[in-house]
Amino acid sequence: MTAMDVCADPRALALEILADVRRETEDGPGVTRESYGAGENTALRLLETHAEEMGLVCEYDRARNLWMRLPEDTRTDPFVVIGSHADSVPQGGNFDGLAGIVAGMLVLAGLRDRYASAPPVRVLALRGEESAWYGKAYMGSLSLLGRLPAQALALKHRSGKGTLGEAMALCGVDVEAVRAGEPLLDVAQVRAYLELHIEQGPVMVARGWPAAAVTGIRGNIRHNVVRCIGEAGHSGAVPRWLRKDALLAVAELLSRMDEHWRVLLQMGMDLVMTSGICSTLPQSHAVSVIPGEVRLSFEARSQDAQTMERFYALMRDECAAIEKSRGVRFEFDEKLVTAPATMDAGWVERLKVAAARNGAATGTTNANATATATATVTGAVLEEIPSGAGHDAAVFANAGVPSAMVFVRNENGSHNPHEDMDIDDFLVGVDLFEGALLDIIAPPRAS
């Protein structure tokens, strides 16, 4: 496919790139693109090849994220970044992250074909967004902005072997610069960060929205490993009053927090709570042994930093109470905090104006608009949605870069091989970015 074909058939180009990367990173029913590992490297290499075929210039920054620009774009003044991530969770889906990079490539090529001068837009394929590999998310964007905590470099790989710093070094990252917190990109150079991503929840499918503008991104507080240490014993021979059952202690903790969560939602707070991992110790598993230790992860997310911190403090209080009543002990690994982020109101408005201009392609008209859709446009209404999941856009937003996201409708959630995005919905999202960028780039070529 030549550069000229892009404008003619962006759908075919998108399908081709997505299929190529899927094929080369397949793992069972899904794809595996390990952060700073083989699958991510493969994905970046394939993206580079496609970008070059499209006539784009590729460069890697010192955190080994991949940048794409037009050859004629040698500007030193600020530009808009359209980005997303190239990695995936183990046996995850193909669209999570990758779709946003492909969208950026299509937008850039589409603008070039339609407008006279090189638009102030560059595409960024980030590494290391998924926390599944090292228990830490947004490693690529944080490194780029000099905001990855130095101690994160010591985080162990999920296999228990090797650290994040070691994996980064193998990929060619300037680990010492990352450790020193040196910004590898001048944020003053970035006019805005835009990201297209599949929705990872079920809301847009339920409501029939092909695309939506993200208003904010939930932050999270996490412990990857909380240990509850009790005392093992024979399940028949130790009476209740002499037991220190670590599992029943954890069950009580989770039940209490679950009930608090229910109440706080009733009080109107934004909050989700998850223990994705919870297990008695496999090496001493036996039906007839009182669990002496349980390990679990803990995560709370909210759009409101205070809600998140207070719920976390409540969890620690409950642990202390259970320690006293049950004779167990809770031990916590490092507390990892990702701040919530607000998307830029100006860019949300530009996306809505673009939707109105693009018309019915967004799939919703004013007649069907809900009370929360406040856009005062005469064409299609772009609905608003908060993001429950975290995204690199939150890192840019919290570094002071005006940021915006478009969610694309997607079946079956994400982080699993069954995610299902319609390419038509994806193209609606691409068109929204192109439309929104109209405001800040040169006028169309004379026809």
Place this chain on the structure above:
Amino acid sequence: MTAMDVCADPRALALEILADVRRETEDGPGVTRESYGAGENTALRLLETHAEEMGLVCEYDRARNLWMRLPEDTRTDPFVVIGSHADSVPQGGNFDGLAGIVAGMLVLAGLRDRYASAPPVRVLALRGEESAWYGKAYMGSLSLLGRLPAQALALKHRSGKGTLGEAMALCGVDVEAVRAGEPLLDVAQVRAYLELHIEQGPVMVARGWPAAAVTGIRGNIRHNVVRCIGEAGHSGAVPRWLRKDALLAVAELLSRMDEHWRVLLQMGMDLVMTSGICSTLPQSHAVSVIPGEVRLSFEARSQDAQTMERFYALMRDECAAIEKSRGVRFEFDEKLVTAPATMDAGWVERLKVAAARNGAATGTTNANATATATATVTGAVLEEIPSGAGHDAAVFANAGVPSAMVFVRNENGSHNPHEDMDIDDFLVGVDLFEGALLDIIAPPRAS
């Protein structure tokens, strides 16, 4: 050591046998004697060697349990069996099971040395008592008595590879006879079944009893694997009302049952409840994924069959309620039931009389007796204790054989390498059996 040495120094003989078997079945800090596997075979072979050195005759029954008798004992009339088991849990302790067999050997040799005719006593080293290997306990005694359920032969080894039936066949067991439920021992031949065992709980250490008479053995109801099936999802993107979190469902189940348990103890019932194994699925472990499935074991034990069954039914009711409220599904593997057993009052009394006759060796005198010690003897008082753990004695008792057990004080519980029995306490137990058998054997040789 010759046969004549036994009477002279039973302590040295016991220490020697125990040390030999420990050395040959060592596994890290503990011992591993797999049911119908290598460690159990090794233990039986060593016991056979020692028995022969002591002048005993060894024979295997069709379930490949090891029997020891005096050469002159060719009786066809009933005899007393002193037995226990030769297997252990993975990396367990050396005394759990083995001590009871060695006790039998010492009693048999001791009686032979002191009394004229061959006493009506035989020693039985049973296989397969531990449920850790196939999720089923008392396999050796149940097979011997024609009471092993045929479907148990299909139970999988804990590794997932191979079945109980296959392992039995490799040991030379007549698997077809076991499958047919054929009794391989005529229980009418068995006057009584006696078993010495370390206590597996902390009560005797706390109360300072070197030995105690067991009054009854708790039964149990078990599921080795209960599956709670919910729906996986992104931990940030799925709101509470759309979640089917399998872990929070299990936490609620365990917390509810824990509270019921507390209340039932207050109401005076005998009950313990344990989930020794509980885990989200390792293959899909991630901090940011709502658990789609949790697997756990469930066990309830009681000395009262009705309490046990009703508590189990309550658990099933709670599962049904949680299924409705949380949109999850519980699936249960085979329900395994071991009936509670009552020890024979006549034999408990004989043990108490022996304690009184043996005097201070039991370590407790009438002056210190608790209200529950009802023995009307003038010497030492043998305290009574229920057994929370199961034992082969329960299988014999439930088959109609008058059965009795002596518990020996033991530190740090059992099923772990740290069990700690004092050999003096063990010899108190051996003396109790010798004393109790006085009633039914020929009078002492003239000195």
